[in-house]
Amino acid sequence: MNNVFVYCEFDEGKVADVSLELLTKGRTLANTLHCKLEAIVIGTSLDGIEKQVFPFGVDVLHIADDKNLYPYLTLPHFAIVKNIFEKEKPEIALFGATSIGRDLAPRIASALKSGLTADCTELIIGEHTENKTQTTYKNLLYQIRPAFGGNIIATIVNPETRPQIATVREGVMKQEKVSASYKGEIKKIDVSKLLTDADFIVKIIERHIEKSKINIKSAGIIVAGGYGVGSKESFKLLFDLAEILGGEVGASRAAVDSGFCEHERQIGQTGITVRPKLYIACGISGQIQHRAGMAESAMIIAVNNDPLAPINEIADYVINGDINEVIPQMIRSYKKNSK
Amino acid sequence: MKNLKIIVLAKQVPDTRNVGKDAMKADGTVNRGALPAIFNPEDLNALEQALRIKEKYENVTITILTMGPGRAAEIIREAMYRGADGGYLLTDRKFAGSDTLATSYALSLAIKKIDYDIIIAGRQAIDGDTAQVGPQIAEKLSIPQITYAEEIFSVEKGEVTVKRRLERGIEVVKAKLPAMITVHSSAPECRPRHAKQYLKFKHARTTSEMQDASEDYMQLQKDRPYLFIKEISADDINVDVNWVGLSGSPTKVKKIENVVFTAKESKKLGSSVEEIDELMKELISNHTIG
Numbered sequence: 001m002n003n004v005f006v007y008c009e010f011d012e013g014k015v016a017d018v019s020l021e022l023l024t025k026g027r028t029l030a031n032t033l034h035c036k037l038e039a040i041v042i043g044t045s046l047d048g049i050e051k052q053v054f055p056f057g058v059d060v061l062h063i064a065d066d067k068n069l070y071p072y073l074t075l076p077h078f079a080i081v082k083n084i085f086e087k088e089k090p091e092i093a094l095f096g097a098t099s100i101g102r103d104l105a106p107r108i109a110s111a112l113k114s115g116l117t118a119d120c121t122e123l124i125i126g127e128h129t130e131n132k133t134q135t136t137y138k139n140l141l142y143q144i145r146p147a148f149g150g151n152i153i154a155t156i157v158n159p160e161t162r163p164q165i166a167t168v169r170e171g172v173m174k175q176e177k178v179s180a181s182y183k184g185e186i187k188k189i190d191v192s193k194l195l196t197d198a199d200f201i202v203k204i205i206e207r208h209i210e211k212s213k214i215n216i217k218s219a220g221i222i223v224a225g226g227y228g229v230g231s232k233e234s235f236k237l238l239f240d241l242a243e244i245l246g247g248e249v250g251a252s253r254a255a256v257d258s259g260f261c262e263h264e265r266q267i268g269q270t271g272i273t274v275r276p277k278l279y280i281a282c283g284i285s286g287q288i289q290h291r292a293g294m295a296e297s298a299m300i301i302a303v304n305n306d307p308l309a310p311i312n313e314i315a316d317y318v319i320n321g322d323i324n325e326v327i328p329q330m331i332r333s334y335k336k337n338s339k
Numbered sequence: 340m341k342n343l344k345i346i347v348l349a350k351q352v353p354d355t356r357n358v359g360k361d362a363m364k365a366d367g368t369v370n371r372g373a374l375p376a377i378f379n380p381e382d383l384n385a386l387e388q389a390l391r392i393k394e395k396y397e398n399v400t401i402t403i404l405t406m407g408p409g410r411a412a413e414i415i416r417e418a419m420y421r422g423a424d425g426g427y428l429l430t431d432r433k434f435a436g437s438d439t440l441a442t443s444y445a446l447s448l449a450i451k452k453i454d455y456d457i458i459i460a461g462r463q464a465i466d467g468d469t470a471q472v473g474p475q476i477a478e479k480l481s482i483p484q485i486t487y488a489e490e491i492f493s494v495e496k497g498e499v500t501v502k503r504r505l506e507r508g509i510e511v512v513k514a515k516l517p518a519m520i521t522v523h524s525s526a527p528e529c530r531p532r533h534a535k536q537y538l539k540f541k542h543a544r545t546t547s548e549m550q551d552a553s554e555d556y557m558q559l560q561k562d563r564p565y566l567f568i569k570e571i572s573a574d575d576i577n578v579d580v581n582w583v584g585l586s587g588s589p590t591k592v593k594k595i596e597n598v599v600f601t602a603k604e605s606k607k608l609g610s611s612v613e614e615i616d617e618l619m620k621e622l623i624s625n626h627t628i629g
Contacts, residue, residue, distance in 0.1 A: 071510075074474075074483065074484055078478075099487055099505045102470050105471075106439070106471035106472075107477065107478045109440060109471070109475065110440060110474070113589070115438070115588075115590035116439070116469075116471060116590070118468065118469040118470065118471060119468065128591075147467065147468075147595075148355050149466075149468075151598060152596065152598060153597075153598055154596075155594040155595075156593065157593045158589050158590055201515050202483045202485065202512050202513070204510055205511050205512065205513050206511035207508070207509075208510075209505065209507050209510075245628050264507070292598070300603075301618075313602040313605075314600050315603065315605045316603060316605055317608060318605050318608065319610060320607065320609055321610025325610055326610050329610070329612060329615045330619060333619035336616075337623055338628075
């Protein structure tokens with residue numbers, strides 16, 4: 001059996017969370033298939049990067065370290081990954097569904113004439129029989145993803161082509177180390193042999209990336225608001241409640257589109273997936289796309305004045321009321337009772 | 340400046356924001372007939388970027404290329420009404436059921452036939468949200484790709500300068516032409532139809548659409564060749580049928596399920612001080628908060 005590969009994104013000296021989540025899933029898949037887990041990190045100043053990667057159960061780490069490889073550019077990263085894949089012939093290849101992964105993975109899939117499934121929410125190994133030919137394929141990757149605006153869930157397989165390539169959004173998979181002392185093998189890539197001037201035909205002339213200050217994904221408590229919050233001013237109430245509870249503020253797409261808060265806080269299919277211990281949904285109707293990103297929360301409290309809101313079906317508590325009254329009352333009650 | 344040839348890739352998509360029960364066929368492909376068909380939103384953002392280039396520079400031509408069934412000619416006309424110069428419809432039964440790889444293969448062959456300096460497309464289509472066809476076409480044509488474009492700043496001296504919208508910021512890149520650019524939804528909206536363009540192109544038709552047309556119509560197209568929307572078939576571009584359609588697509592749909600969330604037995608509360616007080620006490624005592 002050939003191996004499972006994960007393309008790891010690298011920024012500010014760290015392997016990205018989404019990549020560590022993919023390594024965790026990749027390890028599980030490799031265990032099921034009885035094969036190795038291999039990782040690729042491409043960037044610059046990568047000394048010691050293995051310490052971040054090996055604990056996730058990585059058996060082989062491919063490193064391409066060169067000053068021209070950071071920040072990410074499509075063509076050089078493409079050339080390196082393609083070269084590795086042509087040599088190693090992975091069974092499965094995973095990329096983050098990020099602006100990097102969704103740029104790189106399709107170009108790789110096209111070059112290798114392989115199937116690619118975007119934005120998977122679950123990856124499992126299973127069997128598949130083609131209806132037409134009645135051929136049965138064992139140990140295929142089920143690539144499960146929402147489709148059609150989130151109204152259906154599709155299971156996609158690539159019976160014939162390898163690697164089976166998938167992208168996964170940040171926060172969808174869990175992050176879990178195998179062991180702090182797990183050791184793999186390092187393979188350094190001789191970049192100079194692989195790249196030509198033509199790979200640098202696109203040049204970055206300006207770059208402004210803000211450091212992420214918001215960490216919704218790891219928040220234990222999330223106070224989220226939707227279009228029903230009504231205004232940017234009312235949204236401040238959610239920040240007050242989140243602050244006092246030690247949580248973060250999230251939002252539905254409708255709230256972000258209305259300018260109530262920044263895009264980084266968007267929860268749902270086109271945003272982040274979260275599973276906090278408490279999710280307080282304020283003025284959120286709970287369209288399927290939003291529920292897909294938060295339905296696994298341990299406890300859900302819905303605050304709204306629409307008894308028919310879909311969010312109520314999955315909530316543990318439904319408070320029927322105006323958020324402008326309910327939230328300040330929650331804050332007062334918490335202050336009074338928590339001492 | 341010499342001629343600048345822009346191809347805008349556009350797709351007619353089912354409006355997934357209005358999905359009914361008959362939307363999917365048994366084989367897992369989309370039953371397009373059951374849904375209203377619209378111009379893919381980000382392809383309109385792409386068209387707008389092309390129109391801005393045409394406004395800014397001389398000798399720019401915009402050609403729309405769409406792949407789909409006969410009725411997809413509607414969006415070619417729509418693009419013409421907004422300022423495109425002409426269009427091609429890539430259409431053949433052999434393409435039915437193509438996944439993104441098969442689609443990009445067919446489109447890349449058509450593009451080679453048409454000739455171009457820049458290809459501009461929407462980042463992704465709302466029926467699949469994959470964002471794969473743009474980069475895959477770029478690979479098949481061996482040209483660079485600039486994804487997530489928010490604004491094309493300039494096209495000068497054979498180079499294009501583009502602002503990209505990334506997750507936490509922006510990036511400005513410069514690339515030598517030819518290049519493939521995919522446009523993000525944060526780019527400006529497309530302008531509406533222009534009355535003069537509408538009057539000029541309202542009788543534009545494909546060969547198939549002309550089949551039942553009257554003699555007058557035939558004459559009109561003869562007199563005004565720009566009203567002819569050319570159809571491209573698989574044979575016209577020497578497609579290898581092993582690489583298109585359902586059988587030429589590496590990805591197969593194994594199963595389709597409706598999304599079902601487990602409903603919970605929820606406790607209904609009012610917004611009185613007592614009820615909220617009670618809830619907060621309970622959350623504190625079971626260590627959910629505090």
